[in-house]
Amino acid sequence: xxxxxxxxxxxxxxxxxxxxxxxxxxxxxxxxxxxxxxxxxxxxxxxxxxxxxxxxxxxxxxxxxxxxxxxxxxxxxxxxxxxxxxxxxxxxxxxxxxxxxxxxxxxxxxxxxxxxxxxxxxxxxxxxxxxxxxxxxxxxxxxxxxxxxxxxxxxxxxxxxxxxxxxxxxxxxxxxxxxxxxxxxxxxxxxxxxxxxxxxxxxxxxxxxxxxxxxxxxxxxxxxxxxxxxxxxxxxxxxxxxxxxxxxxxxxxxxxxxxxxxxxxxxxxxxxxxxxxxxxxxxxxxxxxxxxxxxxxxxxxxxxxxxxxxxxxxxxxxxxxxxxxxxxxxxxxxxxxxxxxxxxxxxxxxxxxxxxxxxxxxxxxxxxxxxxxxxxxxxxxxxxxxxxxxxxxxxxxxxxxxxxxxxxxxxxxxxxxxxxxxxxxxxxxxxxxxxxxxxxxxxxxxxxxxxxxxxxxx
Ligand SMILES: [Zn+2]
Numbered sequence: 503x504x505x506x507x508x509x510x511x512x513x514x515x516x517x518x519x520x521x522x523x524x525x526x527x528x529x530x531x532x533x534x535x536x537x538x539x540x541x542x543x544x545x546x547x548x549x550x551x552x553x554x555x556x557x558x559x560x561x562x563x564x565x566x567x568x569x570x571x572x573x574x575x576x577x578x579x580x581x582x583x584x585x586x587x588x589x590x591x592x593x594x595x596x597x598x599x600x601x602x603x604x605x606x607x608x609x610x611x612x613x614x615x616x617x618x619x620x621x622x623x624x625x626x627x628x629x630x631x632x633x634x635x636x637x638x639x640x641x642x643x644x645x646x647x648x649x650x651x652x653x654x655x656x657x658x659x660x661x662x663x664x665x666x667x668x669x670x671x672x673x674x675x676x677x678x679x680x681x682x683x684x685x686x687x688x689x690x691x692x693x694x695x696x697x698x699x700x701x702x703x704x705x706x707x708x709x710x711x712x713x714x715x716x717x718x719x720x721x722x723x724x725x726x727x728x729x730x731x732x733x734x735x736x737x738x739x740x741x742x743x744x745x746x747x748x749x750x751x752x753x754x755x756x757x758x759x760x761x762x763x764x765x766x767x768x769x770x771x772x773x774x775x776x777x778x779x780x781x782x783x784x785x786x787x788x789x790x791x792x793x794x795x796x797x798x799x800x801x802x803x804x805x806x807x808x809x810x811x812x813x814x815x816x817x818x819x820x821x822x823x824x825x826x827x828x829x830x831x832x833x834x835x836x837x838x839x840x841x842x843x844x845x846x847x848x849x850x851x852x853x854x855x856x857x858x859x860x861x862x863x864x865x866x867x868x869x870x871x872x873x874x875x876x877x878x879x880x881x882x883x884x885x886x887x888x889x890x891x892x893x894x895x896x897x898x899x900x901x902x903x904x905x906x907x908x909x910x911x912x913x914x915x916x917x918x919x920x921x922x923x924x925x926x927x928x929x930x931x932x933x934x935x936x937x938x939x940x941x942x943x944x945x946x947x948x949x950x951x952x953x954x955x956x957x958x959x960x
Contacts, residue, residue, distance in 0.1 A: 530567055700768040884905070
């Protein structure tokens with residue numbers, strides 16, 4: 503039997519995919535070897551490594567890559583043309599995603615080891631060795647925060663069972679996390695702005711939600727997701743996937759704030775204001791969006807602060823929450839048509855209900871809230887040595903800023919900028935403290951375990 507003419511370019515394309523993906527697989531193996539050689543160099547000398555060997559990251563990427571290769575091999579040249587073309591489209595999308603992950607890991611390795619003396623990469627890089635040497639602090643500080651947050655959400659037993667190690671990269675994208683490989687991404691411009699890292703609590707809460715619904719199958723969490731999907735579909739004519747995606751986002755906001763209250767404050771600065779345009783009315787935007795409107799997210803988060811008593815316990819936080827919500831409300835009054843205001847109100851009420859219901863379920867899970875006494879302890883950090891866990895430290899960074907905002911309202915401009923200058927030093931101290939936590943409490947605790955594991959896998 504002869505291959506019809508039109509099938510030839512299709513077959514050629516399949517072959518191109520197969521060779522491109524094989525090449526990615528070998529690049530990944532090389533990268534894995536490089537990571538391992540740097541890590542084992544430190545581990546064998548008993549020194550704190552610049553990163554913990556990210557076993558989970560490589561496992562997940564290798565699985566992804568092998569799966570892609572299988573799919574490319576299984577494309578049947580005799581199948582219907584349209585089905586081959588659509589499979590090729592999906593392969594192309596996934597191959598690009600994989601390539602992006604590999605590129606991230608590759609640049610991250612050189613950034614993390616530059617300035618540490620492990621390898622002489624700085625010469626091949628445009629960024630100076632000194633800058634890179636300083637940035638390693640931020641990497642380790644963020645890793646420390648991730649580890650602390652995961653421990654507060656999923657517990658130390660889960661960490662041991664899953665051999666979890668934190669791994670973060672700074673890149674051009676916004677805050678995001680891959681719930682399978684656990685690579686946490688933070689935008690470059692926030693590498694020294696530790697205050698904004700509070701958003702990591704939202705990102706790592708995605709891991710908790712993913713684990714609760716996929717792996718550990720927590721019935722209470724799953725049924726709560728189900729219970730609220732229906733009203734979202736009914737009241738806002740969303741499709742099922744969009745509704746459950748938006749609920750996952752709300753869950754992550756709520757859990758993030760529960761563990762790390764500063765997530766609320768960071769969100770008010772980071773999330774866009776809701777405004778409406780005539781071309782794209784609110785309801786149709788809601789139906790297409792991954793995230794619920796900002797107002798609804800903030801309302802859900804405020805319920806958490808209220809529910810765990812922080813608003814009554816801290817007047818500075820209370821004032822901030824109050825005035826920021828007023829601002830969002832005023833923005834809506836001028837930006838939204840009356841019918842969209844109704845949509846927003848309905849969604850906000852639902853978001854509050856989601857929050858209240860989740861707050862009843864969370865005490866039965868591994869998630870640990872930041873209590874009022876934890877908050878008071880964090881507050882004391884303003885006046886003494888910053889020997890606090892990383893989650894508390896990012897909250898402290900916001901407490902300091904909120905205190906400044908309140909005090910600055912009575913200051914002239916010069917005093918205002920003076921106080922901001924002093925704050926830069928404060929943020930650096932916070933990063934140093936988080937890095938100390940990494941060296942003393944995380945690297946020493948995890949590395950023995952991971953070391954054994956890696957010897958098996960390499
Ligand atoms: Zn999210």
